[in-house]
Amino acid sequence: MNNSRREFLKDTVKAILLAGLPLSAFEVFKPEVFAATILKGNKGKQWAFVVDITKCVGCGMCVKACKLENEVPYDTTVSRTWIERYVVLKDGKVLTDSPMAGRDGYLKDDPQGQKIPKEDIARGFFVPKLCNLCRKSTCVQVCPVGASHYTPEGIVLVDREWCIGCGYCIMACPYGTRFFHPVYKTAEKCNICYHRITKGMNPACVDACTFGVRKHGDINDPNSEVRKIVLTERVSVLKDEYGTMPTTFYIGLDHTVR
Amino acid sequence: MLVHGEIWTIKEQFVYPNEFIYWSIQIVMYPFITGLLAGAFILASLYHFLGIKELKEVSKFSLILSFALFFVAPIPLLLHLQLPFRGINVFLTPHFTSAISAFGLIYAAYGTVVAAEIWFIYRRYFVEMARSLRDKTDKRFSEKIKYIIFSVLTLGAYDVSVDALRKDEKAVKILAAVGIPTAFLLHGYAGFIFGSVKANALWMSPLMPFIFIMSAVVSGIALCMLTYIAVMEINKFLIKRKRTASLPFRSEKEIRRVEIYELRVTVKYLLMFMVVAITLEFFDLIFRGYTGVKSWEVLKNVIYERDFFNIFILQYGIGGVLPMFILLLPGLTVKRSVVGLILVLLGIFMMRWNVVIGGQMFSVTFDGYMHYKFPIIPHDYETFKEGLFGAILVGVMPFFLFWIFNKIAPVFDSQVKKT
Numbered sequence: 034m035n036n037s038r039r040e041f042l043k044d045t046v047k048a049i050l051l052a053g054l055p056l057s058a059f060e061v062f063k064p065e066v067f068a069a070t071i072l073k074g075n076k077g078k079q080w081a082f083v084v085d086i087t088k089c090v091g092c093g094m095c096v097k098a099c100k101l102e103n104e105v106p107y108d109t110t111v112s113r114t115w116i117e118r119y120v121v122l123k124d125g126k127v128l129t130d131s132p133m134a135g136r137d138g139y140l141k142d143d144p145q146g147q148k149i150p151k152e153d154i155a156r157g158f159f160v161p162k163l164c165n166l167c168r169k170s171t172c173v174q175v176c177p178v179g180a181s182h183y184t185p186e187g188i189v190l191v192d193r194e195w196c197i198g199c200g201y202c203i204m205a206c207p208y209g210t211r212f213f214h215p216v217y218k219t220a221e222k223c224n225i226c227y228h229r230i231t232k233g234m235n236p237a238c239v240d241a242c243t244f245g246v247r248k249h250g251d252i253n254d255p256n257s258e259v260r261k262i263v264l265t266e267r268v269s270v271l272k273d274e275y276g277t278m279p280t281t282f283y284i285g286l287d288h289t290v291r
Numbered sequence: 292m293l294v295h296g297e298i299w300t301i302k303e304q305f306v307y308p309n310e311f312i313y314w315s316i317q318i319v320m321y322p323f324i325t326g327l328l329a330g331a332f333i334l335a336s337l338y339h340f341l342g343i344k345e346l347k348e349v350s351k352f353s354l355i356l357s358f359a360l361f362f363v364a365p366i367p368l369l370l371h372l373q374l375p376f377r378g379i380n381v382f383l384t385p386h387f388t389s390a391i392s393a394f395g396l397i398y399a400a401y402g403t404v405v406a407a408e409i410w411f412i413y414r415r416y417f418v419e420m421a422r423s424l425r426d427k428t429d430k431r432f433s434e435k436i437k438y439i440i441f442s443v444l445t446l447g448a449y450d451v452s453v454d455a456l457r458k459d460e461k462a463v464k465i466l467a468a469v470g471i472p473t474a475f476l477l478h479g480y481a482g483f484i485f486g487s488v489k490a491n492a493l494w495m496s497p498l499m500p501f502i503f504i505m506s507a508v509v510s511g512i513a514l515c516m517l518t519y520i521a522v523m524e525i526n527k528f529l530i531k532r533k534r535t536a537s538l539p540f541r542s543e544k545e546i547r548r549v550e551i552y553e554l555r556v557t558v559k560y561l562l563m564f565m566v567v568a569i570t571l572e573f574f575d576l577i578f579r580g581y582t583g584v585k586s587w588e589v590l591k592n593v594i595y596e597r598d599f600f601n602i603f604i605l606q607y608g609i610g611g612v613l614p615m616f617i618l619l620l621p622g623l624t625v626k627r628s629v630v631g632l633i634l635v636l637l638g639i640f641m642m643r644w645n646v647v648i649g650g651q652m653f654s655v656t657f658d659g660y661m662h663y664k665f666p667i668i669p670h671d672y673e674t675f676k677e678g679l680f681g682a683i684l685v686g687v688m689p690f691f692l693f694w695i696f697n698k699i700a701p702v703f704d705s706q707v708k709k710t
Contacts (some may be wrong), residue, residue: 111309128306131660134298135327145304162307171490177391178380197380198373199312201391205433207490209307209655213295218373291305291656 035071070081076229079280080184081252081259082225083268084161087285089246092279093138093160098241100136102226104216110134113223114163116240119289120144123155127289135159159289161246163238164189164210165271165279172202172211172222186251187280188227193219207275227251252280295373298674300416301663305661312651315677316665317371319647322481322503323640324367325512327689328360329478330511332405337560339408339467345556348549351412352522352702353515358405359692365398367685370676390484397480401473408445408466411459417444422507426543435651440699460704478507485646492586492657495595498575510639512561514630516554520629522702523550546624556630558618561635569611572642589657598649599658606645610638623642667682 068281071280076210100107116135120128128144129260139159142149170189180187180196191202196219203211203220214221226236230249234240250259259282262268268282283290296311298608331353338350349624369375384443386391410417424430424438485491486499496502504628527546576594594602647661666678675681 037386109292109294110297111294115308117305125472127658129656131305144400161403175390176386177389177394178377179384179386180491193582195377195380195384196374197377198366199371199391200373202485203309203313204488205490207655209310212309212311213313213373215292215294273579291659 037166049071053180060210077253078233079252080164080166080186080225080230080249081263081280081282082166082186083248083259083262083282083284084163085246085284086158086287088244089116089159089161090244091118091135091139092243093136094241094243095238095247096134096136097253098237099223102229102237107136107220109215111215111221112136112171113210113221114161117156117160117162117290118144119287120157121148121155122149122153124153125234129289129291158285160283160286161238162208162210163281164225165208165277166225166283167277167279169276171205171207171275171277175205177201184227188224189222190224190227191220193217193220197221203217205237207272207277297675299666299677301662301664302654302659303662304654304659305656306654306661306697307656310654310661312648312661312663314371314647314651316679316682317367317677317685319640319643320367320682321364321371322478322507322647324508324645324689325364325478325481326503326507326639326686327514328357328364328511328640329474329504330508330513331357331360331515332474332511333508334515334557334560335512336467336471336474338561339463339542340471345553348553348703349515349519349557352519353511354405354412355696355700355702356515356518357511359696360689361402361405363685363688365394365615366688370394370396370681370685385605390487393480397473397477401470401477404466404473406471407469408463410444411466414445415451415456416700417441418449420444423448427668443485445701460669479504490655491650492590492653494646496569496575496579500569502568502575505564506639506642508564509561509568510636511550511577512564513559513635513639516557516561517632518690519553520550520554520625522631524625526582530591550625551623554625555623558623558628558631562615562618563634563657565611565615569607582606583698589653593649597652598645601641601649602613602645606638606641610634610641614638618668636701639673 055178093116094159096112096114099105100112103113104111110133112134115131116139117129117131117133117144118139120127128147128149130145142151144198167189168187170181170183173183173189175181176195176196177199178195180192181202182192183189189248193214198213198218200213200218200220203213206222211220211222213219226234226238229236236247238250248259248262250257252260252263254260262284263282265282268284269286270279271286273279294311296313296315299315300311302310304425334346335350335357338346365378369378372378381392382395385395387393393537421438421441424434424441427434430438436547457503482500482503485494485503486496488494506692523546524687527543529545614631614634617627651661652663653660666674669675669680
């Protein structure tokens with residue numbers, strides 16, 4: 034060999050650098066990724082959601098629609114969206130439940146499987162839950178491989194091809210919206226039907242709701258209904274103490290809601 | 292169709308539909324194993340860096356044990372992953388806002404330091420072995436293999452002059468000094484993984500990394516002492532059977548003298564770290580009770596009622612106060628220290644259990660509870676890897692590796708001298 038030691042070392046460094054370059058660095062050459070970097074069509078958009086609790090009757094149609102649309106196995110207890118039933122008794126006790134994520138509606142008066150006489154009940158209501166569309170989401174922060182990521186419009190998506198299934202995001206979400214998909218074994222969450230809203234359609238749950246409980250839209254668009262509601266009505270968010278800055282807003286939220 | 296975690300989770304009152312005990316026994320094993328390895332390394336460093344001469348005999352021993360534990364530390368993490376074959380993604384695209392993504396870097400750094408330290412300590416031995424095997428004519432097959440292994444291990448550095456050896460010693464000292472913060476980092480980081488989860492009221496505490504580090508040192512020292520006793524007892528037994536040819540010690544009396552001396556010295560350091568660990572944990576508990584934020588109601592219920600037996604009886608009682616008395620009372624014997632040390636390890640294991648499982652015993656609704664039904668007899672892949680057998684597999688592995696490593700890098704001085 035007529036290579037000097039210096040040249041050998043130089044080549045070694047080059048080889049290490051090249052070997053260290055992950056294939057994902059070439060991702061930018063994919064047509065769709067390249068297009069996304071050039072056409073910033075969605076820039077400035079920020080999807081938000083409004084849930085009007087005062088209108089919800091707990092029929093469960095939204096949960097059904099969500100499970101079918103997003104292929105979350107129908108007979109599992111997990112769901113991207115769910116409905117909670119709150120029964121506040123006259124002695125101040127609160128009974129809450131969400132059997133099968135509220136998929137089948139609440140036809141019996143049996144909160145947490147208990148028979149409660151009607152005269153003991155002070156009030157009752159239903160609360161639909163979904164991804165809180167956090168601007169500072171803990172799930173993206175803790176993902177060790179970057180499988181959970183933001184879209185330019187602020188929606189958090191999970192890359193099923195890259196998620197390792199460590200469950201850190203599930204632990205980190207204070208709203209309990211994440212779970213492991215029973216078939217794909219990766220982290221799963223509500224993304225307000227990103228595949229539909231990017232084509233100008235409504236999320237499946239919004240279309241399924243007969244009572245107009247759920248609304249979605251671009252909060253930065255001055256003409257959107259969501260923006261008007263958030264600006265003019267008294268809305269609140271869930272668990273703001275975690276500093277996640279949710280953009281899923283609730284109308285008529287009760288202090289007993291968890 | 293069952294969802295991951297559903298099989299071992301029993302829900303009570305109001306728990307979100309998507310909530311289950313997702314982090315199970317392997318996540319208990321992970322901080323337990325890293326704790327042992329960090330602790331074992333720190334025990335070794337007490338001699339190499341601080342020059343505490345009494346620990347000389349135990350230091351090599353614990354360094355090799357720590358190296359064996361090092362290879363096992365990522366196994367529980369892999370076993371708990373839903374997709375273990377994608378574990379490599381953490382190294383390919385580390386997402387640095389996540390605590391877990393740092394694992395690759397910290398783990399690699401620690402491994403490098405320990406491997407380098409071991410190499411400098413054993414370099415002379417490797418050289419001597421390689422030379423004596425090279426000079427030997429008509430080598431047997433096993434000796435040929437041995438010769439290859441040892442000559443590779445020398446890395447071509449055959450200089451064993453007084454000057455070179457002095458440089459080795461200096462390198463060991465520097466590496467031990469660098470290793471202590473790295474070991475702290477490796478385990479403190481495990482504490483950070485839990486302590487930084489703001490959604491979990493029990494985990495979120497800035498004290499978590501320090502509590503983890505202190506208990507790590509305790510468990511590491513305890514395991515080293517126990518393994519040490521086991522090895523010495525085996526030697527004693529072999530001497531009795533008069534198979535003395537391959538033994539590092541000459542008589543039973545000599546073993547007994549060395550053994551009890553080492554134990555009495557090491558146990559002091561164990562107790563010191565134990566007091567710090569328990570103090571920190573109680574400080575955390577008192578602080579939570581005194582500030583009494585929203586989550587305290589549900590935490591109080593978990594700590595003082597639902598998990599009382601695991602926390603106060605097993606962890607602090609049987610695994611804390613009791614062994615402290617056993618080890619503190621004068622006239623320590625080998626048998627008594629074995630009982631004490633096993634209880635210490637039980638206490639630390641229960642601490643990991645109570646953090647990981649205890650942290651998932653309540654819902655983020657603060658209005659419901661979950662109960663963990665530990666899978667013992669496996670009936671599928673999941674209940675095997677995240678059940679009793681998976682845990683035993685992880686628990687046994689380090690000792691198997693230790694046995695192999697000891698063949699290449701003997702842990703007793705007298706073993707080395709004889710060759």
